[in-house]
Amino acid sequence: MPQILLEVTAKFKFLKVVEIPKFQNENIVAQQGLFTSHIPALKSESGTPQTLPAFKNNDRFPYLDEYLSDSAGDDLHQKLLDKLKGKPLCFTLKYNEIAPIRRKLDQLNITWASMMPNLEGATKEAIRRSAMKNYIDF
Structure with missing residues (x-):
């Protein structure tokens, strides 16, 4: 903002x-x-x-x-x-938009681990990455 x-x-x-x-x-x-x-x-x-x-x-x-x-x-x-460019917006993502946006966030290093630099963040990030291995993009 x-x-x-x-x-x-x-x-x-x-x-x-x-x-x-x-x-x-x-x-x-x-x-x-x-x-x-x-x-x-x-x-x-x-x-x-x-x-x-x-x-x-x-x-x-x-x-x-x-x-x-x-x-x-x-x-x-x-x-x-x-x-102003970049006005604040609140929006809801469709389910099929989650994976592409998640990949972009990963490229920017915006992850559980980077946002919560502690054991909890590392754990959540490990669980997320493990779950993503089984996810197929449509």
């Missing part, structure tokens, strides 16, 4: 990057990720009730990619979205 998109969104909508200690947390360091919250408190610091965001014509709470991609009428945010 582009850092600039997080920063611009945080200027006009509730979005908080949640800092967690990286010391002695191999997974967080290896994944080079961050945690965000786009769920505001039910009441502001002054005690005024706040409205939780809902996704467009729906009562459900928006996913982060929807929230970041909705300019809500803010011109600066819309200009950034228009220029």
Whole structure:
């Protein structure tokens, strides 16, 4: 997710990057990720009730990619979205797309072992590779 998109969104909508200690947390360091919250408190610091965001014509709470991609009428945010390549997307893969994408991730060294550099990650990766030997691509 582009850092600039997080920063611009945080200027006009509730979005908080949640800092967690990286010391002695191999997974967080290896994944080079961050945690965000786009769920505001039910009441502001002054005690005024706040409205939780809902996704467009729906009562459900928006996913982060929807929230970041909705300019809500803010011109600066819309200009950034228009220029930005690699907008955040949440999507569901079809079963037959898993193997080709898995191979690409392997080529980029994005594996259980690289994302979780400990015994658990190595074990999960060994099990995955063993299972893939029997898998036939269609």
